[in-house]
Amino acid sequence: MAISFNFFLLLLLLAGSTTAFPNFFLSPSFYSNTCPQLHGIVRSAMKEAIRNDTTIGAGLLRLFFHDCFAGGCDASVLLDDTRASVGEKTAPANKNSLRGFEVIDLIKKRVEAACPQTVSCADILALAARDSVGLLHGPRWNVRLGRSDATAAEQNAASFSLPGPGSSLPILLTMFAAKGLDARDMVALSGAHTLGRSHCSLYRERIHGDSNIDPAFSAALRSTCPLGSGNATVTAPFDRTPGRFDNMYFKDLVAFRGLLKSDQALYGGSLVDPLVEIYSEDNAAFGRDFAAAMVKLGDLSPLFGLPGEIRLNCRKVNA
Numbered sequence: 001m002a003i004s005f006n007f008f009l010l011l012l013l014l015a016g017s018t019t020a021f022p023n024f025f026l027s028p029s030f031y032s033n034t035c036p037q038l039h040g041i042v043r044s045a046m047k048e049a050i051r052n053d054t055t056i057g058a059g060l061l062r063l064f065f066h067d068c069f070a071g072g073c074d075a076s077v078l079l080d081d082t083r084a085s086v087g088e089k090t091a092p093a094n095k096n097s098l099r100g101f102e103v104i105d106l107i108k109k110r111v112e113a114a115c116p117q118t119v120s121c122a123d124i125l126a127l128a129a130r131d132s133v134g135l136l137h138g139p140r141w142n143v144r145l146g147r148s149d150a151t152a153a154e155q156n157a158a159s160f161s162l163p164g165p166g167s168s169l170p171i172l173l174t175m176f177a178a179k180g181l182d183a184r185d186m187v188a189l190s191g192a193h194t195l196g197r198s199h200c201s202l203y204r205e206r207i208h209g210d211s212n213i214d215p216a217f218s219a220a221l222r223s224t225c226p227l228g229s230g231n232a233t234v235t236a237p238f239d240r241t242p243g244r245f246d247n248m249y250f251k252d253l254v255a256f257r258g259l260l261k262s263d264q265a266l267y268g269g270s271l272v273d274p275l276v277e278i279y280s281e282d283n284a285a286f287g288r289d290f291a292a293a294m295v296k297l298g299d300l301s302p303l304f305g306l307p308g309e310i311r312l313n314c315r316k317v318n319a
């Protein structure tokens with residue numbers, strides 16, 4: 001009896017852990033009986049969304065990362081500000097740059113019509129991120145499901161847990177280790193920057209000041225992203241194929257064409273150089289490690305049942 005009680009306690013501890021232990025409560029088949037249409041609804045909505053805007057998959061992948069790193073994968077990032085509380089959308093790492101909220105709204109609406117009050121926004125986001133990668137030629141993985149949604153946002157967690165564009169390698173390793181993610185996970189997950197783009201304000205210092213950068217690459221970017229405040233809407237892609245999930249990001253790092261300081265921090269006399277080189281030469285190895293690390297990312301502090309809820313509208317807690 002004592003043994004089974006201890007085992008139960010251990011399960012609870014792992015379930016509530018802030019780090020990426022495999023979570024026994026999550027399962028790919030969680031909605032098999034209660035919402036068998038779920039996977040099809042998410043995938044067809046993501047297909048439509050990417051057909052309308054080929055860059056939106058990048059937005060959804062980033063949304064998932066920012067949700068999971070700020071207090072766990074609990075859809076807290078999706079909550080709008082209210083009169084009583086300021087949410088995560090305006091935290092420094094998120095402000096004016098997170099996108100894809102409308103796609104989640106649309107998927108949630110369709111899922112609610114098919115399976116009312118059953119599927120959490122946190123699980124929808126996890127599936128949308130996975131399908132974004134798959135539809136853009138990247139790997140697929142089984143998403144473990146069964147999370148519930150947070151009833152409050154965590155602006156502080158969003159401000160302090162997310163790495164910034166100037167982060168050094170030791171800082172990146174420390175921030176990921178704090179979530180139970182090792183160097184391999186961190187490097188593989190950084191490969192998400194094979195999709196999407198960054199705003200000029202976040203790579204300006206690098207292209208005007210760094211010496212570990214290909215001179216032709218920085219010169220080409222400097223004309224559209226000059227010193228000074230400049231045009232806030234200017235962006236540049238992270239790699240040469242921003243609409244395709246491939247290992248070009250790592251090839252570009254090896255060529256010293258990393259866009260952010262935090263990207264190039266992974267290569268050029270760094271401890272993780274060998275991993276970057278492996279991924280730059282072996283797209284399949286990158287895909288495998290990325291998929292495995294995404295499953296670990298998705299295991300970060302999910303909520304189960306109470307005190308969470310199945311939000312009816314992903315932007316606000318239930319009345």
Ligand code: HEM
Nearest residue numbers: 058059061062065097163164165189192196197198199262
């Ligand atoms: C390793 C530390 C990381 C840092 C310092 C970092 C930082 C950034 C920054 C500064 C941007 C540009 C935002 C903008 O200007 O709109 C960005 C974009 C992006 N990040 Fe990261 N990121 C990191 C890791 C990750 C991870 C782990 C993922 C996903 C698993 C991810 C996915 C993305 C994607 C897909 C974009 C492009 C978004 C878009 O085009 O809208 N990042 N990141």
